Structure formats: C-alpha cells, structure tokens
Amino acid sequence: TTVHAIEKEGGIFVLHTGHGDVRARFVVNAAGVAAGTVSAMAGARAFVIRQRRGEYCLLDNKSRLLVSHVLFQTPTELGKGVLVTRTVDGNILIGPSADDQSAEMYEYKGTTAVSQSDILAKALLTIPDIPRGNIINSFAGVRAVAYTAGENGNAENPVNDFIIEEDSDVKGFFNAGGICSPGLSAAPAVAEYMLELLEKAGLDVKKRPGFIEERKGITAFNTADTKTKLQLIKDNPLYGRIVCRCETVTEAEIVQAVRSPLGALDLDGVKRRTRAGMGRCQSGFCSPRVTEILSREAHIPMTSVTKKGGASFVLDGKTRDFSGGEGDIE
Ligand SMILES: Cc1cc2nc3c(=O)[nH]c(=O)nc-3n(C[C@H](O)[C@H](O)[C@H](O)COP(=O)(O)OP(=O)(O)OC[C@H]3O[C@@H](n4cnc5c(N)ncnc54)[C@H](O)[C@@H]3O)c2cc1C
Structure with a gap:
C-alpha cells in the first residue's frame, strides 16, 4: 500500500496509507524511485532520485552458444555500458541502455525501437554476428540514482553511493535509498546491514516461529536425465x-x-x-x-x-x- 504522509506522535511514526494508518517505532524507507519523496515526508535527509531507464533484449535459446561469459565494455558516465551475457538459464541477454528521464515520466518502463537498435549496435561491437531476428523479448526498468538536493530542491551532485543510514535528525527513520545498480546483487548484504542498524537502535529482532530457512526448488523435467x-x-x-x-x-x-x-x-x-x-x-x-x-x-x-x-x-x-x-x- 502507498504511504502518502508520515507524522510523528509521541515518539511513534504514523504512516498514512491508502489502507489506513500504520503506527511504528521504526520505519525503513526502501521506496526505490520514490525514496527521496518518502524521506522528505518524514522530514529526514533531503535527496533527489533521478530515474535512469534501462532496457535489455533477450535472445532465443538458439543463440545460446554466442557467448559463455559475461562480456563487458568500457563503462560510461551513465553506467557500466552494454554487456553481452548468458542468463542462468542459458539465454543470451544484451543491454542495458541508459537514458535519464524527466520526473513527469515517473516509473515509465516502456520499451522502444530506438533503444533496441542502440543496444544491438553497441552489442555488435562485442560480438559481430548477433541475429536481430533472435530477439524474442525486451524489458525496461528504472534505476533510482541519488543526487544531493540543491537549495531549490532540484538535483545537484550525484551521491555516487547507496544511502543506507538512520537519519541523524529523525531518529528511528532509516533510509535505504538510491539503490541503483548493483542493488540486486547487494540486496542480501543491504538487508543484513539494515538489520544491524535497527538492532543498534533498539529493535528486538526475533526469528518468526516456523520460519523456512531454505527454499525447496522445483525439479525441472527439461534438464533431468x-x-x-x-x-x-x-x-x-x-x-x-x-x-x-x-x-x-x-x-x-x-x-x-x-x-x-x-x-x-x-x-x-x-x-x-x-x-x-x-x-x-x-x-x-x-x-x-x-x-x-x-x-x-x-x-x-x-x-x-x-x-x-x-x-x-x-x-x-x-x-x-x-x-x-x-x-x-x-
Ligand atoms: C536497467 C537496469 C539494470 C540493472 N542492473 C543491475 C545489475 O547488473 N546488478 C544489480 O545488482 N542490480 C542491477 N539493477 C538494479 C536493481 O534492479 C535495483 O537496484 C533494485 O531493484 C532496487 O531495489 P529497491 O528495492 O531499492 O527498489 P524497487 O525494487 O524499485 O522497490 C521500491 C518499492 O517501493 C514501493 N514504493 C514506492 N513509493 C512508495 C510509497 N510512497 N509507499 C509505499 N511503497 C512505495 C514501490 O512500489 C516498490 O515496490 C539494475 C536496474 C535496472 C533498472
């Protein structure tokens, strides 16, 4: 449910949401591209999130032998550049693109022919014979890139790091903001670090009874002998x-x-x-x-x-x- 406003009443946060109020001693703001807005709701650290759209193209399994490793190019200012890689299931993935988009295009995740051509042109510099006809799908996501906030509230300078901290003024409010790439790989470590911060701040963390430690996988028929x-x-x-x-x-x-x-x-x-x-x-x-x-x-x-x-x-x-x-x- 969406948090619309945050207040503090007698040391307790009151989060006004689309499904009623939620009261909490501690709040972790992990709102992705909205993290700056949510931090502002609590009166915590001011930062601006810029949205950097990135698109990937997925190739049919027929192309699985094109590469066996992750092939990176020289990174650019906007990101780590276009890579050609195999997914864990063997499909080849090319991308991502990197385009800053305006605040009006909030969380726009459409794919475009222009981005696809751009990705393919760059990927061809790494592997010269990627068949366009083997692209079976493309996907886009939005990276949440953190900037310091200028006097008028606009983005000023890139923070160049994740923001993971208890707010120095609003105690009990924690930011996990600006988690752009490699936020997915870093997520387990971010969670463990956040847990440490919460425990230090006085949260008594207990494992839920019946907590399942390991996920039992589904035996795949396709790859079985x-x-x-x-x-x-x-x-x-x-x-x-x-x-x-x-x-x-x-x-x-x-x-x-x-x-x-x-x-x-x-x-x-x-x-x-x-x-x-x-x-x-x-x-x-x-x-x-x-x-x-x-x-x-x-x-x-x-x-x-x-x-x-x-x-x-x-x-x-x-x-x-x-x-x-x-x-x-x-
Ligand atoms: C093109 C691209 C390439 C990437 N490449 C890599 C890579 O190579 N390696 C890697 O590790 N990572 C990569 N990432 C980054 C990774 O995907 C992100 O870092 C990660 O998904 C961010 O997670 P998050 O939980 O911070 O944000 P999100 O996954 O965006 O989650 C934020 C959540 O907050 C919710 N929310 C927003 N506003 C509110 C509100 N007001 N109230 C309540 N909830 C709210 C949203 O609905 C959403 O569920 C890439 C991302 C993109 C887009």
Missing part, C-alpha cells in the same frame, strides 16, 4: 504432461509453483518459477493451459487470472456470453 524423467513421471504422472512446448515445462512443475508456500498467483509468477512462457513463442501456446491450471489450483475463476496482477486480466469473458449463449472462455 532420461532415468530421472521416467522416475518423475512414475511418481507423479503430471510430469508426463508437457504444457510449455518451447521450454518443455510440465503440468507437475506448474502445480508445484502455485502450491508452494509463496505460490505463484499469475502467469508471470509461474513463468519466473518454472520457465513456462520463456521460450520462442513467449507463452503464445501455453498461456491458455497455464491459465486453466492457475484457476484450478488457486481456486479462482479463469476470468480473474492475470498476467502480472492488477488489471492485467488474460480473459474477458465467455465467448458465448458475448454471442448470447453458453460456451468456452476466450
């Missing part, structure tokens, strides 16, 4: 039903993805956990089947299944409802 495949099907016949043809993902894996403790709730959730929909057709063929399985396993109507939460519904209704009769969902 033949003997294991036969055993998997024997133990669970749903391993014998291929749902995603491009990536050879079975119904058993999708069911596990939905039923696990932090289960998938939408098509993208299933995709990230199993790779169903990550192949050449980008879920063109398997999304109807995954929608059915999600609906059945999560006990929700098919018309409530989304691609990635919110209003990204996959289906509009039943075809026969539109034509006045009973029938299939489309």
